[in-house]
Amino acid sequence: APTVTVAAVDLGASSGRVVRGRVGPDELVIETVARFVNGPSEIPGPAGRELRWDTPSLFDHALAGLRAAGPVDGVGVDSWAVDYGLLRGGELLGWPWCYRDARTAAGVETVHRAVDPAELYRRSGLQFLPFNTVYQLAAETRLAEAERLLLVPDLLTWQLTGRAVSERTNASTTGLLSVSTGDWDDDLLALVGLRRDQLGELVDPGTVVGEHAGPHGAVPVVAVGSHDTASAVVAVPMRDPGVAAYVSCGTWGLVGVELETPVVTEAARAANFTNEGGVDGRTRFLTNVMGTWLLSETLRSWGQGGADLGELLARAAAYDGPVVVFDVQDPRFLAPNDGSDDQPARIAAWCLEHDVAPPADRIGLVRSIVASLAEGFARAVEQAATLSGRTLERVHVVGGGAQNAPLCDLLADRLGLPVLAGPVEATALGNVLVQARALGALSGDLEALRDLVARTHPLREHRPRAGVTQDGGVVVS
Ligand code: LFR
Numbered sequence: 108a109p110t111v112t113v114a115a116v117d118l119g120a121s122s123g124r125v126v127r128g129r130v131g132p133d134e135l136v137i138e139t140v141a142r143f144v145n146g147p148s149e150i151p152g153p154a155g156r157e158l159r160w161d162t163p164s165l166f167d168h169a170l171a172g173l174r175a176a177g178p179v180d181g182v183g184v185d186s187w188a189v190d191y192g193l194l195r196g197g198e199l200l201g202w203p204w205c206y207r208d209a210r211t212a213a214g215v216e217t218v219h220r221a222v223d224p225a226e227l228y229r230r231s232g233l234q235f236l237p238f239n240t241v242y243q244l245a246a247e248t249r250l251a252e253a254e255r256l257l258l259v260p261d262l263l264t265w266q267l268t269g270r271a272v273s274e275r276t277n278a279s280t281t282g283l284l285s286v287s288t289g290d291w292d293d294d295l296l297a298l299v300g301l302r303r304d305q306l307g308e309l310v311d312p313g314t315v316v317g318e319h320a321g322p323h324g325a326v327p328v329v330a331v332g333s334h335d336t337a338s339a340v341v342a343v344p345m346r347d348p349g350v351a352a353y354v355s356c357g358t359w360g361l362v363g364v365e366l367e368t369p370v371v372t373e374a375a376r377a378a379n380f381t382n383e384g385g386v387d388g389r390t391r392f393l394t395n396v397m398g399t400w401l402l403s404e405t406l407r408s409w410g411q412g413g414a415d416l417g418e419l420l421a422r423a424a425a426y427d428g429p430v431v432v433f434d435v436q437d438p439r440f441l442a443p444n445d446g447s448d449d450q451p452a453r454i455a456a457w458c459l460e461h462d463v464a465p466p467a468d469r470i471g472l473v474r475s476i477v478a479s480l481a482e483g484f485a486r487a488v489e490q491a492a493t494l495s496g497r498t499l500e501r502v503h504v505v506g507g508g509a510q511n512a513p514l515c516d517l518l519a520d521r522l523g524l525p526v527l528a529g530p531v532e533a534t535a536l537g538n539v540l541v542q543a544r545a546l547g548a549l550s551g552d553l554e555a556l557r558d559l560v561a562r563t564h565p566l567r568e569h570r571p572r573a574g575v576t577q578d579g580g581v582v583v584s
Contacts, residue, residue, distance in 0.1 A: 110134060111548040114176040115538035116169045116263065117335060118186035120358045121146055121403060123165060125172025126532065127179065128539035130548050135563040137535055141172030147205035147443065158205035158443065162192060166263050178323040181542045182267065183331035184260040185338045185534060187358075188280035189240045192262045193253035200249050203259065206238035207442055214246035221298055225376065230295065232286030232369045232382030233279075234394055237438075241282030244299040256305050260333035267328050268317030271307035274330045276337035278309060279384030286369050286382050312337070312386045313545040331541040332386045336361045336393075338537030341386050341553060342530060343503045344561035348554075350500040352488045354518070355533065356508025358400045360480065362487035363393025364495050378490045386541060387553055392495060396483045397435040399507060401450060401476050408449035409469070423474040424513040431466055431475045433457050435483040474513075481517035488522060501525050503566075505533035515569040526569040536560060 110131035117124050123145050128137040145165055147158040173182060193200040204210065215237050218227070224235060233239060240258075244250060257265055258277050265271050278284050278291075283301070285292045291303060310316065314330045332338040339355040348365045355361040369382035369390045383391040406416060431454075439453050451472060455465035466472040492499045502524055504515055509528040519526040530536055540556045543549045549556065 109548055111180040111543050111546050112178075113181040113183065113329075113539055113542040113546070114140075114173055114179045115331070115535045115542070116172065116182065116184045117338070117535045117538060118165060118169065118184070118259065118263075119145065119335065119534075120187050123168060124535065125169060125176055126535040126539065127176045128535070128543070130539055130543035132549065132559075133562070135536065135540070135559050137532060137539060139532075139535075140175045141168065143168040143172075147207060148202070149443075150202075156445070158208040159202040160190065160205055160259070162199070162203055162259065162262065166266060169263060173319075174322050179326055181327050181329050181546050182319055182321075183329045183333075183538045183542045184263045184267075185331055185333045185335045185538050186259045186263075188258070188277055188334045188336070189236075189238055189243070191240060191243075191256050191258050193247075193249055194255040194257065195253055200253055203262075204243060206243070209442065210246045211237045211242045214242035214244070217245040218242055218298065222295075225373070227282065227295075228376040229371055230285060230292055231282045232371045233282045234379045234381035236395060237441075239282040240280065241295060241299060244301060247299075250300055250305075253305060255307070256301065257307055258333070261307055264316055264328055264330070264333075265307070267319040270317040272310045272314075272316055272330065273307040274333035275309055275311050276332045276384045276386065277334040280334055284384070286371060289384070312541050315545060327546070329542045329545045331538045334383065335534045337383070337385055337391065338535075338541070339505055339533040340365060340391055341537030341540055341556060342533040342560050343505050344527075344530075344557050344564065344566065345503060346557075346561065349497065351503055352491055352499050352501075353503045353505065354484050354488070354508065355506050356398060356484075356504055356511075356514075357506040357534075358403070359398035360396035360484055360487075360508065361391075361393050362396050362484050363391060363491045364497060364499075366390040366392045366495060370494060372494070375494050378494060380490065380494055386537075389553065392491065394487050394490070396480070396487055397440050398480070399511075401435060401440060401480065402473070404444050404450040405472065405476065408444050408451055419470070419473050420477070420511060420513060422470050423477060426470050426474045428467065428471050428474075429464070430471070430478050431458055431463055432482050433461070433475065433479050435476075435479045477511065477514050478517055481514055481521055484518050485521040499524060501527055504528045505530060507531060509567075512567075512569070515567075516572070519569040519571045523571045525571070528567040528569060530560065530564045536564075
């Protein structure tokens with residue numbers, strides 16, 4: 108099989124990148140050719156501050172990255188889930204809303220008045236997150252005007268090719284796709300006032316969607332697992348998915364296991380586990396844990412951006428003062444900092460409400476966040492095992508969190524299982540791998556793709572430390 112060179116556009120909530128990958132049966136090398144910051148823009152609206160994505164600028168960065176990547180054999184796009192753009196006459200009807208905007212509360216009420224949450228779960232298999240597209244649409248005022256609704260990666264794919272599709276892994280995060288048929292649920296579409304002809308044709312990862320007329324000639328655009336988490340799970344180097352859990356840790360920590368068939372039991376719903384669509388028809392049985400968002404917003408409130416995170420984490424690892432393990436899943440942490448209320452203040456308020464002293468200083472706070480994330484991840488791993496009836500032997504951590512050694516150590520200690528850290532760029536790798544297979548440079552199932560990752564990317568093993576079962580902190584909840 109020939110070697111191919113492909114470009115992966117990977118758009119995250121806090122940063123985006125364009126990665127060039129060379130892939131063949133024994134080769135998987137990626138190089139980041141462009142990296143740019145992202146984040147919700149706060150713009151004044153009739154009802155106060157609105158959080159929206161400046162996708163025109165974001166896509167301009169992606170296009171510049173594609174030019175910088177030089178000649179390639181394919182392009183694939185992935186991004187965070189649930190958010191969408193509305194189009195009319197080929198133009199955006201305003202910047203896409205960010206899922207962290209508070210407008211969704213009203214949408215949740217509207218939908219749950221019409222359909223019982225237990226019934227919704229049976230239909231879509233999706234965990235309850237207040238920002239699932241179905242709730243956003245119930246709060247959307249411009250849907251009737253729109254000719255098209257495209258999720259964020261499909262929007263860029265449309266811009267590149269002129270073809271409107273709904274890639275299936277990301278479509279599964281809307282709450283509008285049937286977990287049993289894999290097709291849109293007409294009753295739920297009707298409930299939010301969405302017509303099938305407003306949606307793009309459903310396509311599976313691996314489909315060649317069209318061509319992008321780039322500066323170096325026409326290039327096929329390949330649908331990948333366009334939900335970033337779906338791409339990340341492709342590149343989790345699990346040798347035996349039956350005994351491994353994964354944590355894809357970036358802005359969010361997505362914690363779960365891969366299944367052949369969905370689990371839509373009442374117990375799974377109560378634990379807020381989702382059945383999102385994976386590449387090759389697999390099920391991503393996982394739950395959203397708050398993730399490094401807690402850290403990045405804390406740093407942002409200190410006016411520090413991301414620059415000093417490495418140093419702060421190193422100091423936090425050596426910190427021997429009191430550590431508070433708080434509930435990272437408290438919904439108060441979902442919203443961005445605002446003028447009067449930021450993440451450190453919310454954590455302090457949580458502590459006071461639970462009769463524990465808030466962290467005394469910044470290093471103590473960073474350490475508490477790391478310990479609390481590890482606790483949140485550990486609980487989710489245990490739930491994934493119980494709900495799926497599996498006995499786990501190891502946990503993989505991929506994404507930026509794989510670089511956070513204290514986090515991986517605490518997770519290993521708490522679970523008494525080895526944690527295998529890496530690759531950091533799992534999402535981009537998953538994107539590149541699915542393209543390479545679609546273009547004929549690779550063959551085989553996900554295990555074959557993961558084997559290539561394992562052969563080309565060394566993992567760091569964090570063994571549970573003897574006698575350490577938690578962080579020595581106060582566990583309250
Ligand atoms: C991770 C992610 C999660 C999704 C959240 C919001 O980047 O895609 O999987 O729940 O962002 O879209």
